[in-house]
Amino acid sequence: MSTIRGSASFVWDTNKMLGQGATSTVYMGRNKKTGEEVAIKVFNQQSYHRPYAVQMREFDVMKKLSHENVVKLLTIEEELPSRARVIVMEYCTHGSLYNLLDQPENSFGLSEEELLNVLKQVTAGVKHLRDNDIIHRDIKPGNILRSVAPDGTSVYKLTDFGAARELQQDEEFISLYGTDEYLHPDMYERAVLRRAKGQQFGVYVDLWSLGVTFYHAATGNLPFRPYGGRRNKETMHMITAKKEHGVISGVQEQQNGPIKWERDLPPTCRLSGGLKALITSFLADLLEKDPDRTIGFDEYFNRVDDIISRRPYHVFNPFSFSLLLIYARPKDDMSQLRQLITDQTGIPGGAQLLMHEGKVLKDESREPVSSYIRNISSDNPIIVFNKLPEFRGFFKPHYGSFKDVPQETNVATDYPLAKRNFACLHSAKNTVKTLLHNDMLTTKAVKMYSKYVHEKCCQLENTMDHLVRACSDVRLWKDQLFMSIGMQAGMFNMLTTSNLKPNGIDLAGRVNMLQTIHKTGNRECTQMCTGMQSKLDKAMALLQDIKAGHMIDADWDPSKGCLPSDKCIEKMDFMIQRLLKIMNSFREDRAKQQLNNNDEQIHRFDKNKMKEICVTAMTLVDDDCTKKALHLFSAFKQLYCKAVQINDAGERLEILMSEISHEHGRLVNKLKVSGKNCISQMDVCMVALGQSSAVPNGDSSEVAEITPPASDQPSVRPSRQERLDTVLDSLQSTRSSLEEVRALITENTTLMEKFNSLGEPTEDYKSWEYVP
Numbered sequence: 015m016s017t018i019r020g021s022a023s024f025v026w027d028t029n030k031m032l033g034q035g036a037t038s039t040v041y042m043g044r045n046k047k048t049g050e051e052v053a054i055k056v057f058n059q060q061s062y063h064r065p066y067a068v069q070m071r072e073f074d075v076m077k078k079l080s081h082e083n084v085v086k087l088l089t090i091e092e093e094l095p096s097r098a099r100v101i102v103m104e105y106c107t108h109g110s111l112y113n114l115l116d117q118p119e120n121s122f123g124l125s126e127e128e129l130l131n132v133l134k135q136v137t138a139g140v141k142h143l144r145d146n147d148i149i150h151r152d153i154k155p156g157n158i159l160r161s162v163a164p165d166g167t168s169v170y171k172l173t174d175f176g177a178a179r180e181l182q183q184d185e186e187f188i189s190l191y192g193t194d195e196y197l198h199p200d201m202y203e204r205a206v207l208r209r210a211k212g213q214q215f216g217v218y219v220d221l222w223s224l225g226v227t228f229y230h231a232a233t234g235n236l237p238f239r240p241y242g243g244r245r246n247k248e249t250m251h252m253i254t255a256k257k258e259h260g261v262i263s264g265v266q267e268q269q270n271g272p273i274k275w276e277r278d279l280p281p282t283c284r285l286s287g288g289l290k291a292l293i294t295s296f297l298a299d300l301l302e303k304d305p306d307r308t309i310g311f312d313e314y315f316n317r318v319d320d321i322i323s324r325r326p327y328h329v330f331n332p333f334s335f336s337l338l339l340i341y342a343r344p345k346d347d348m349s350q351l352r353q354l355i356t357d358q359t360g361i362p363g364g365a366q367l368l369m370h371e372g373k374v375l376k377d378e379s380r381e382p383v384s385s386y387i388r389n390i391s392s393d394n395p396i397i398v399f400n401k402l403p404e405f406r407g408f409f410k411p412h413y414g415s416f417k418d419v420p421q422e423t424n425v426a427t428d429y430p431l432a433k434r435n436f437a438c439l440h441s442a443k444n445t446v447k448t449l450l451h452n453d454m455l456t457t458k459a460v461k462m463y464s465k466y467v468h469e470k471c472c473q474l475e476n477t478m479d480h481l482v483r484a485c486s487d488v489r490l491w492k493d494q495l496f497m498s499i500g501m502q503a504g505m506f507n508m509l510t511t512s513n514l515k516p517n518g519i520d521l522a523g524r525v526n527m528l529q530t531i532h533k534t535g536n537r538e539c540t541q542m543c544t545g546m547q548s549k550l551d552k553a554m555a556l557l558q559d560i561k562a563g564h565m566i567d568a569d570w571d572p573s574k575g576c577l578p579s580d581k582c583i584e585k586m587d588f589m590i591q592r593l594l595k596i597m598n599s600f601r602e603d604r605a606k607q608q609l610n611n612n613d614e615q616i617h618r619f620d621k622n623k624m625k626e627i628c629v630t631a632m633t634l635v636d637d638d639c640t641k642k643a644l645h646l647f648s649a650f651k652q653l654y655c656k657a658v659q660i661n662d663a664g665e666r667l668e669i670l671m672s673e674i675s676h677e678h679g680r681l682v683n684k685l686k687v688s689g690k691n692c693i694s695q696m697d698v699c700m701v702a703l704g705q706s707s708a709v710p711n712g713d714s715s716e717v718a719e720i721t722p723p724a725s726d727q728p729s730v731r732p733s734r735q736e737r738l739d740t741v742l743d744s745l746q747s748t749r750s751s752l753e754e755v756r757a758l759i760t761e762n763t764t765l766m767e768k769f770n771s772l773g774e775p776t777e778d779y780k781s782w783e784y785v786p
């Protein structure tokens with residue numbers, strides 16, 4: 015009999031079945047004119063037992079909908095010659111989400127990226143339904159179809175509107191639909207247990223089903239699993255109806271055994287800690303029976319929006335050997351990013367040193383981090399260093415556990431056993447990948463930190479050079495200044511004993527003052543110089559220590575951990591290929607049910623091989639990769655503790671240099687003030703002397719005689735004007751030398767400013783401020 019069927023415009027082969035449900039079989043078909051591939055839903059006899067209005071509802075609902083994440087209705091035609099109505103839909107090329115979850119590599123749930131994709135697209139489809147006041151009532155992975163876009167990304171589409179109907183937000187319905195494991199407990203009680211007759215349900219039943227679907231997608235398992243599965247109906251209902259708020263899974267492992275309640279996703283789940291934290295509370299709210307605590311659709315859409323709008327930042331934490339994903343909101347700034355890092359690492363914001371591509375990330379900007387932190391990936395993550403050398407336990411990813419392989423052949427159970435171990439092997443490969451990646455990132459962290467310490471050391475050395483120069487200069491100027499002040503005091507003293515006393519000037523008072531400045535100022539400044547020098551000596555010694563140990567990565571050996579050249583991933587791939595062959599052959603054996611001697615023999619060999627593969631894989635992960643990663647981790651710990659000592663010494667040196675800089679500033683100020691005072695004294699005096707030069711020769715009533723210094727030479731007594739000029743010249747030259755010293759001090763201030771700006775490259779230098 016021919017297997018070809020057709021309608022007016024489409025043709026399909028009943029041998030090319032895409033899937034089968036309770037009410038229909040879906041075939042792959044083609045448009046007769048264009049050859050376009052389509053999916054044809056052909057209803058079975060069972061479906062016609064439903065009321066006519068219900069039969070029509072699927073068509074009506076599909077006609078109303080048009081969205082990228084909802085399977086598109088192409089047309090409704092009649093099969094010829096039966097005239098039974100068939101639905102012609104767009105063909106989704108890659109099966110359903112259920113098929114994807116059934117693949118062994120997804121046995122412990124989808125990857126992070128794929129889960130976010132499912133969350134985003136399924137929610138967009140549900141939103142379109144809600145916008146059209148439609149509830150689905152049978153949301154489950156089998157009713158979420160998958161196509162692949164040209165760029166390789168999955169496109170998910172809601173399908174099967176056989177149970178859907180129009181329902182406003184606050185309306186209720188009585189008829190029962192859905193699939194056992196995904197049913198809201200109230201619906202389950204009514205539909206499966208046939209109790210609580212007459213109870214009405216609202217749109218919230220879709221939210222529960224979405225919760226179960228997302229849990230399934232995140233973990234590869236159903237959240238509520240009574241012992242014996244679907245058949246154990248009472249326990250199933252008990253688990254869902256009695257679970258406490260916040261519990262997201264309940265599993266019964268033995269007959270009539272206790273229920274293992276969980277509030278977290280299982281450790282085998284492939285999601286990052288960051289996403290797990292967001293998803294867990296979201297799932298807890300979806301899987302909530304208490305009407306006072308359930309969330310509505312608006313809240314559901316907001317929560318999903320919040321999750322998918324976040325930007326993931328890869329952050330490597332070498333202190334726990336883990337690569338984290340930090341989900342920051344679009345507007346989060348640096349301090350908020352730090353807080354999110356604290357949430358996952360326990361490292362307080364103030365103790366975090368964040369580095370990316372060798373540079374320290376600074377906190378100055380209040381701008382969203384998304385506007386300036388770019389180019390972050392798992393290979394190029396932000397690295398968080400803890401300024402305090404505190405370590406968390408080594409993080410080892412879980413890969414589940416291989417199931418024991420019994421000797422005896424059992425064709426019925428050997429295939430699921432192989433499938434389970436195949437899934438575990440995939441998970442083990444992911445663990446190997448993670449360990450290798452974290453080994454590489456640890457080495458990257460070491461190199462980065464080492465370079466940071468080295469650069470800091472060079473800066474310290476540079477700064478120290480400037481400081482030494484500045485201090486020796488200021489010492490020199492101090493000597494020159496006080497020499498000039500001394501000369502000035504001598505000059506004024508000479509005037510007091512001469513007859514060239516300038517009018518209205520208390521020369522004796524000034525001499526006194528200058529002598530005090532000279533004596534006490536000089537003493538104080540010399541003391542300051544001595545104090546500065548002793549600090550400088552200490553700083554030099556500290557710098558020498560830092561320089562001796564600052565190449566912290568000199569002995570770092572990356573081969574303590576695994577290297578790509580060890581080919582661990584390739585080894586896992588090889589085992590995966592071998593186990594895949596065995597698994598496929600076990601599937602064929604299961605279909606045969608009875609094996610001939612030859613097949614039986616091969617089956618037994620394969621089983622031994624499977625056992626061998628499991629043992630080899632476990633040895634590779636646990637004894638090789640994990641142990642090596644642990645070695646590398648402890649080498650990092652040792653190195654970091656040493657690095658912290660150097661860093662501490664650097665910080666102490668910075669404090670010391672800051673103190674020296676401060677003292678230098680004080681000294682410069684003191685010299686500047688002294689110099690300025692002396693110059694103004696001198697100016698007043700010179701003006702007065704200039705006036706006194708107008709006094710006529712021989713008039714000694716107002717201006718005293720200058721007594722010339724004693725000399726062995728017979729003295730020719732100079733004229734009064736000559737003597738006055740000599741005094742003025744001396745004063746002038748003393749003034750110039752004071753001016754010079756003042757200029758040098760000012761120059762020194764400029765030098766110190768320059769020197770302060772040299773401290774800029776690291777944030778620790780911010781405290782380094784020259785306060786004149």
Ligand SMILES: Nc1ncnc2c1ncn2[C@@H]1O[C@H](COP(=O)(O)OP(=O)(O)OP(=O)(O)O)[C@@H](O)[C@H]1O
Pocket residue numbers: 032033034035036037038039040053055085103104105106107109110152156157159173174175176
């Ligand atoms: N458009 C499509 N493209 C590809 N495969 C499809 C398509 N529609 C349905 N299928 C496949 O056919 C299966 C059955 O389809 P569907 O769920 O619509 O039938 P049903 O009889 O209403 O099922 P249920 O028992 O869930 O009510 C799906 O799980 C899927 O594998």
